[in-house]
Amino acid sequence: MKKHLVIVESPSKSKTIEKYLGKEYRVVSSKGHVCDLATSGKEGLGIDVDHDFEPKYKISKEKKEVVKELKEYASKAQDIYLASDPDREGEAIAWHLARVLDLNTEDNNRIVFHEITKPAILEAMKEPRKIDMDLVKSQETRRMLDRIIGFKLSKLLQNKIQSKSAGRVQSVALKLIVDRENEIKAFKQEEYWTIHAQCKKQNKAFEADLVKVEGKKPKIKNEEEAKALLERCSGEYIVSSISKKQKKKQPKLPFTTSTMQQEASTKLGFGAKKTMSVAQKMYEGIDLGGNMEGLITYMRSDSTRLSDIFVSDAKKFITNTYGKEYVGHVHQKNGKNTQDAHEAIRPTNINRTPESIKDHLTNDQYRLYSLIYARTLASLMKDAVYDVTSVKITNNDLEFSASGQTMTFDGYYKVYSKYEKQSDALLPKLEENEVLKNVTPTSKQHFTEPPARYTEARLIKDLEEKSIGRPSTYATIIDTLQKRGYASLEKASETSKTKVFIPS
Template sequence: MVELIITEKPNAAQKIAEALADGKAIKESINKVPYYSITHGNQDIIVGCAVGHLFGLAEKKKAGMNYPVFDIEWKPNSSIKKDDFSNKYLTTLQKLAKKADSFTVACDFDVEGEVIGMNIIRFVCKQKDANRMKFSTLTKEELIESYENKSKHLEWGQGLAGETRHFLDYYYGINMSRALTAAIKSTGRFKLMSTGRVQGPALKIIVEKEKDIKAFVPVPFWQIELEGVVKKGEINALHKEDKFWEKDKALLVMKNVEGKKEGVVSSIEKNEFTQLPPVPFDLTSLQVECYRVHKIPPKATLSIAQDLYVNGYISYPRTSSQQLPPSIGIKKIITALQKQEAYAPLCKTLLAKPTLTPHNGKKTDPAHPAIYPTGITPKLEKKEEKVYDLIVRRFLATFGENAKRETVTMTIDVNGELFIAKGQRTTFKGWHELYGPYANMKEEELPPAEQGDKVTIKKISMHDKETKPPARYTPASIIKELEKRGLGTKATRAQIVDTLFQRGYVHGTSIEATNLGINVVDTLEKHVPKILDEALTRHFEEEMEEIREKTKKQDEVLGEAKEVITDILKGFKKEEGDIGAELAQAHIDTQNELSTIGKCYKCNDGDLQIRRGKFGGFIACSKYPDCDVTISLPSGLIKPAGKECKECSFPMVTVIRKGKRPQEVCVNKECPSKKIEGSAGAEALKVASGDIEKPCPKCTEGKLVLRKSIYGQFYGCSRFPKCRHTERIENNQAFVKKAKKK
């Protein structure tokens, strides 16, 4: 009797094989796909692997760009995408399945893992059911326990809920995207458009924020600030009114304190409060915190966390739980972490406590606990180290003592006008010690004054200010907002936001909706608002949860979705021409917006825009052919830098090339920063005038001539493009300045 254990990734297969093997796991391969033969007790086991999803959804019969499409099925990825590397994993599992008498799924225990395993069991192994291992870490102890206590059935509720999500996302994605693309195509243009069940509402949230910002009208206000000295300590205080909305009132205060050299401390209030330890990380809070402290985008955080999990360093990251149950072996983990030098003193402090009780949060997950380190000493790259350190310190901090903070409010009387100075400090660090640099508490201590002390006034100033518009979403805060609104899942939100960037609907680190993004939302709101309906999206999320809990049938939910989508598309078809015209214009406006680098220096009327031609990128004036300015661009991704050159005031661009740091460059080839000086400069002038001839060292037929690019001057072969030899002139000023900075 042979048992086939199916894992989600090759690394997981190795971990599971090594954990379960009584002796040594024998590594074998078929077509370079690894699998392992082991014995556990009296059971012969083969551990095979997938590489994520081996099957994807596709139309049973291709319908071109026609819609609606509902006749879909699971197909091997290799039949959907050419050159898909997953096919060799599928065929390997097919061969291994023929050797097996029983089957166990050991994919990640979540919705996606269940779908991956369920499809392999149904379509590769040709089985109706299988055993199921459930684990949160890839440690030997947990894997053995998971195997020996495996369920006799797949988690069908979870699997069918996941499959339903795939079907719904495909229904929405393929149909709505085809409808949008067809609408633009009807105008004679082509632009691949997309929207989806969650993507549409997510874009609407960002666009609504953008509209709030654009509609914002700043309101002026005035603040009066006192700068002084008390007990030899500097102090800054604002008038108790804080913001004066009427200038006359502020001027009256200024008149009342004019010429005053002293004030008096009329009162001091101190308040101490307790600061509870942070709760353990779920995926969203990890992504938000990683962005706050390391500026690592949510998608990258998830990828790094997944790698840490697969290598056995942390627990499963795709969790909604903020709770650490005793069953994970808390003391054992902290004892293991103590072996790592960076955490040894922190762990020693915790292990001295009589009990170890985490400050758990409210959120739970039926499949996994909160994210925690396993205690295994890792070998990490720099970015991985940052995420791992944050996870470890957060884990330790949840067991820390409450911190104590104190706020101090000092009131200063100047001729009857009251000014307030505020300070805050930590009086007992508690869990701050464990969280280390990530605690980052503001410490603003006031001088040790007492009531009645004199304050020497250095100056009292009135500041003109105005209210600020609401802040744009960051990659982290939009993830948090989507979670708050119940849109998407912990595992998909980062990808949804990433898609908005790829489609050109949003841009920037501080996420700004483009004209295209705004117009997509406006157009859909006007003609087919249901596509953007948050409530509808949440409704289907709730129904999928009911499928998971086995209180609703999959067919019911999919049937309802087909009706909703068909109804939406009927309305869309009627308005297709208008929708297409509006979106096509929005696309043009967005292209112009994102490609404009500044005003044309020649005609002062047009805009300099980045364009693509037969021979690559170049910059041209929007008033062409009336203005014939063109500037060739180097290879790579070129973006407007949004700034002017300090040397010549010409616009600058950012050049992004694979494997290199982005570089900001002035587009002016004659910029003083690109001047060649010294002996190399003198030689270059002679080469340019023909007084010196330098043969091309590559082709030997041409000679080197002086050429110019946005990077500066250089030597190139006169036989270009037949010979593409170039030489850098080392003391080009731009190069020299860069070298000096290093």
């Protein structure tokens, strides 16, 4: 008989954790929420809106068998630990489980871990705490808002426009997509031209752009104006000034849910739903030749914080692998609405390189793990350093500008160059007051572009910047908008691989 019962959310997680805890423990799964708001009462809301918005809960129909099983296990256990996910939903699940299993909510029976590794699990077991009722109330409030808006507004919309549903966040996301479409429809294209000097020296070609005419920024509206300026390019092209400076480029911060979804979309072509599904599996545990190991920390996070222990291990790894000169410092920047309940999304073990475990991963898991690993490692490395040269070239009262750069120290690019393109644009050796001999002035016609439609990455970025929704909801929002037929993801053009949202 197992003395201790531990209840987690996910069945696949339970096997990994049971191995770590040993024979005295039984680890079982609630398979997510066991309770939800009832559909009884006024307007079927399951909320008494006339009496302090008192919610009424019931055990979900499909979870009755799960609850029966959990009660059976609980009756035989000496003590019970609630180990649902470390977020608001997880806290609410723990509270519902405590209620259906008749546990004392004042007991220290709630355990929380942010990665599924043996040290993290054993450490969490040493520090059980009470259920955090502030988090529970926060989740309750959000769920009740969902229900009130969902039921009342959906009913209205179904009657008026036969739409399937409305939601607290999906409606706002849909509005962004529709507003952008209206901007595109209202957009009036305008013509403009630019003038360039195609220069050549020592068989090295470079281009300088016209930046000033008689000391002012040029506005060239049509071909006639462009021709008139080209005719003024009759004098000598003189290098009037050369300035050199050093530029540093900082590595990006470690991943939050939002930035991981954006980067996986642009770099790997993963949709938000796929990214979260692959990340969830790696968080819950992968069989690495007989040992189940959680490869990444909790994948729902809005923080860029890294633990001190991990930072220390990572810096040792960088020193041993790339040299001491590559070790950078911790960058952290959290927004004003950041909850900072968990660390950034990172590998659980920096010594577990993508290549060392490639044989145990699917292709999608390997690609996402490689991205998370490289991003985390890069965030703790030194800046990349460039020598930047800026050149001004004058011709009568026209001023042209050209610039070039050379990387002098690769820094974090050592590990992140695969995901972040950089190119050296080199200039030939030039001297001040030098007269350039081989120069051809040219003009280019352009048209102003309407604002771009939302890609998944762009929509997620906008939602986050406007503080709409939480990291865990982005994938669901995007999926719902498509399932309900409110917007579709389509190729931006016949030649483009990029998909954009088009409202129905």
